[in-house]
Amino acid sequence: MKVVVDMDKCQNHGQCVFAAPDVFRLDDGAQLVHVSHPDDALRDDVEEAADVCPMQAILIEGSEP
């Protein structure tokens, strides 16, 4: 699974951090950073993170399990 964040869209709302804290976090400057290739076991969390992004900036690439 590959996670892509469209940084032109991302406005650092941080909702993804609540949904998938192992994949997304806000750094010391409150900017979003993320793991590009998380373990497939985290797919549900990442899908939730993509759903709750107010800017719809998170894309998940790679076939479903």
Place this chain on the structure above:
Amino acid sequence: MTARVVVAGASLGGLRAAERLRAAGWTGAITVVGDEPHMPYNRPPLSKEVLAGSAPFESLAFTPRASAADVRWRLGTRITAARLNERVLTLDGGEELAFDGLVVATGLRARRLRCAGPSGPGSGRHTLRTLADARALRSRLTRPGTRLVVVGAGFIGCEVAATAVGLGVARVTVVDTEPLPMLRPLGELLARALLHRHERRGVRFALGAGVAGFRGDTRITGVALSDGRVLDADVVVEAVGARPNTEWLEGNGLDLTDGVLTDGHLRAGGLAHVVAVGDVARFPNARYDSVPRRVEHWSIPGDAAKCAASTLLAGLAGHPPPPAPFTPLPTFWSDQHDFRLQSFGTPELGTGDIRVLHGDPAGDVVVGHHSGGHLVGVVSLGNPAASAAAARHRARLLSQPSLLPQGAAP
């Protein structure tokens, strides 16, 4: 015939409901009926990026989950009536659509002002709820020399005013009967700070007054206020709230007073085969108390869809709903000018006891709203670091006791 769930409404709540029905194991047919011609799209950018011209309309469409690929979309189709006990909907044109389970997700429409003066297309009066609304308003605001009056200093009104200033609109005035913008959700401390920030960036306010009428023949030339003032205007945005789209449900014994009343599991009218999600649902949230409320926040449709899908599938199988009721932690944000309001919890329940948690109202600030001594909401105003600071209180909000009177049933 295979069993079918109909989702009434093709916005965020309708899409998420369809996806969550699949996720919860529904293998029957799903039909989503929506009256707009578009697939579900994201509305928050309408008053900001879309109005400013920095996001193309096409960028707003949601990407449905793969699990919802076989959902049937009936777009550009209005539901005119429902017979819930017979499990039949009537569509415009007279067609009847049978269902086994129904998800009500028909949302809201903009409320309009009823007062004398020009009205209708071309009059200069606008609302902002749909893509079509945003397109029409943008085309008017980009004309040089435009004087804009925004009626209503809530979320949409304040965002439109900020975007209009950014677009270089010649004069932007916000009218509201309340003495401060966004007073009800924010409370006085932040509302006052918000007012000053808008004024410093060029937004004018006419507060404590309502609209008495519009001036002009076929086109708006001014807005007459209840205190006698008249504001020159070429364009008016009516941002005075929204009304639930529930007329099609009348005659079924549901409580449709301000939306569809549901129980704590989002069932409508005690029916096992009808649930409601999104802005149209008026539900109790035992996290706070037992008062059913509609919550017009972006996060609610997605949260509600999860609960409603489980409730509906249990109901269709003849089982009681899952034990956990719907107890979302609401969250909202509002981007205006170069700052953001970020809220977690339900600050409007605690506007009588507001404490500064970080910073200073003149700069970046985080405040806590309390009720009965308990933290019920945290709101930040300022830069991204302030929003992040507010977010750090989220776990505290989740662990607060309910505001239900002691001994009351949840």
